[in-house]
Amino acid sequence: MKGSLILDTHASVxxxxxxxxxxxxEHMGxxxxxxxxxxxxxFADQDGYRQDVIDLVKELNVPIIRYPGGNFVSGYNWEDGVGPVAARPKRLDLAWRTVETNEFGLHEFMKWSHKVNSDVSMAVNLGTRGLDAARHLLEYCNFPKGTYYSDLRRQNGAEEPFNVKTWCLGNEMDGPWQIGHKTADEYGRLAEETAKAMKLVDPDIELIACGSSALDMPTFGQWEQTVLDHTYDQVDYLSLHRYYGNRDDDTPNYLAQSLDMDDFITGVLAICDAAKAKRHSHKTINLSFDEWNVWYHSDQQTADNKPWQVAPHLLEDIYNFEDALLVGTLLITLLKHSDRVKIACLAQLVNVIAPIMTSEDGKAWQQSIFFPFMQASQYGRGTALLPLQESPTYETKQFEQVPYLESIAVLSDDQQTVTVFAVNRSANESLELNVSAGNLNFDHVLMATEFAGYDVKETNEQGQMKLVNNSTAEVTATNATAQLKPLSWNVIRIALNKA
Structure with missing residues (x-):
């Protein structure tokens, strides 16, 4: 089986x-x-943070982390998490029916995010609270000094502003499960007025309005239209959330779910651009896919938990090899839409549907999905080239044409390297990949790795999974070739000759 990818720097995404x-x-589990x-x-450092987790998060090279929710934020009083720890109240978290001690709050998270070299995307509570709490939180975080909330921050130990520049206006407000769930008109009006007030406090922030929490929500489409009618002039991004699972144990169809993500993105963009045309605007709304991942292994775990515990085991999906392959295709899909998807958040980061797991009395470890995300984050910086791809296809119960090859190439900012990301979805056949250099000049292979050879249900609880060298990768000045094993995630980095 053969597949090809043509590169051309004049055809970029x-x-x-x-x-x-x-x-x-999120404050959950x-x-x-x-x-x-x-x-x-x-493994705790002097501040109580797990150093083994910090090291793994740094390896993932995560540039921004959304906090503190999620469903949790719709019942959260941010003031509970500042000031002396001993004086902070314990609260009932209605979203996950647990007890929140507030031992860990805003200052603790800001300090941790600095340790892992990440910026923060802060969510405000538009469920049980609203405009006043949002503007006060922004003043607390970003105003230098001389006002009540900025001086309260300084009194609580942070002389300099946190300077948070990305803000989410609530979370999944279209969902009936959400505390303070609202209709599109109710949310749209509240988000519009909150956005106006927040940008008066700090004109340099970027704001994300809630889009649909899933493609199959009954209000999808109409929700986006109504929310944008209210907020278009005030916000910068519209959010998307989507989770995937192989509940029918149909691996070929499961590995095709990146086509569903593609449909979701394309549909929301059409609505955004229709809103732009309707108001004759010169402003373009981009997307924040700020929750995406695999989530289905732990459904029963949540149902079985007794309520009102502190930090119970919730949503601790143990990911397998096919989950990692799907995550790889989803990453490629996000890169294919990097012209309009500017923010995306793998949900979540540690223990809860996460690439990193910890044991309370043991070390942190990497789940299978850690590996494709780490490589995409490490090597997917630069310019995404338009994926001019040819591949044989197959059919599933959900999709008529699924390419066996899912691929994209990224040109580094210094234009010294091009990185090809590729997944072979075939369970039985290797795929001979040919990458045409187009108007580039290939020099040599810098790195070629594969994540392959595991049973689709195999997990990494024993730490046996690893990336290995793909010795079949070869280059000439005009093309590169490699054999992609059945069911494999592949990364090929090629040095370019500028002469």
Whole structure:
């Protein structure tokens, strides 16, 4: 089986916003407590943060992290998480029916995000609260000094502003499960007025309005239209959320779900551009795909948990090899839309549907999905080239034409390297990949790795999974070739000759 990819720097998608490799920490389950923060752990640093987790997050090279939710934010009072820890109140979290101790709050998260070299995308509570709490939180975070909330921040130990520049106006407000769920008109009006007030406090922030929380929501489409009618002039991004699972144990169809993500993105962009045309605007609304991942292994775990625990085991999906392959195709799909998808957050980062897991009395470890995300984040910085691809296809119960090859190439900012990301979806056949250099001049292979050879249901709980060298990768000045094993994630980095 053969597939090809043609490169041409004149046919590019866009310069990739690094925030497309973002992630997400919510106060739920063990994401925070015994995840990123565990003072009694042997791996804790002097501030109580798990150093083994910090090291793995740094390896993922995550440029922005969304916080503190998620469903959690719709019932959260940000003031509970500042000031002396001993004086902070314990609260019932209605989103996940747990007890939030508030031992870990805003200052703790800001300090941790600095340790992992990440910016913050802060979500405000538009469920049980609204405009006033949002503007006060922004003043607390970003105003230098001399006002009540900026001086309160300084009193609480942060002399300099946190300077948070990306803000989410609530979370999944289209969902009936959301605390403070609203109709599109109700949310649109509130988001519009909150956005206006926040930009009066800090005109340099970027704001994300809630789009549909899934493509199959009954309000999809109409929700986006109504929300944009209210907020178009005030916001910068519209959000998308989508999770995938192989509930029918149909691997070929499961590995095709990146086509669903593509449809979702394309549909939302059409609505955004229709809103732009309707109001004769020169402004373009881009997308923040700020929740995406595989989520289905742990559904029963959540149902079985007793309510009102502190940091219970919730949504601790143990990912397998086919999940990693799907995550690889989803990353490629996001890069294909990097002209309009500027922010994306793998949900979540630690313990809760996450690439990184911890044991309360043991070390942190990497899940299968860690590997494609790490490589895409490390090597997917630069300009995404238009994927001029040819591949044989197959059919599933959901999709008529699924290419066996999913691929894209990224040209580095210094134009010294091009990186090809490729997935072979075939369970039985290797794929002979040919990459035409187009108007580039290939020099030599810098790196060629494959993630392959595992059973589709195999997990990495024993730490046996690893990336290995693909010795079949070869280049000439005009093309590169490699054999892609059945069911494989592949990365080929090629040095360019500028002469």
């Amino acid at each position: 866009a310069k990739i916003d690094p925030r497309i490799f973002g992630s997400f920490i 063990r994401a925070v407590y015994t995840g990123i923060y565990q003072p009694d752990s042997e």
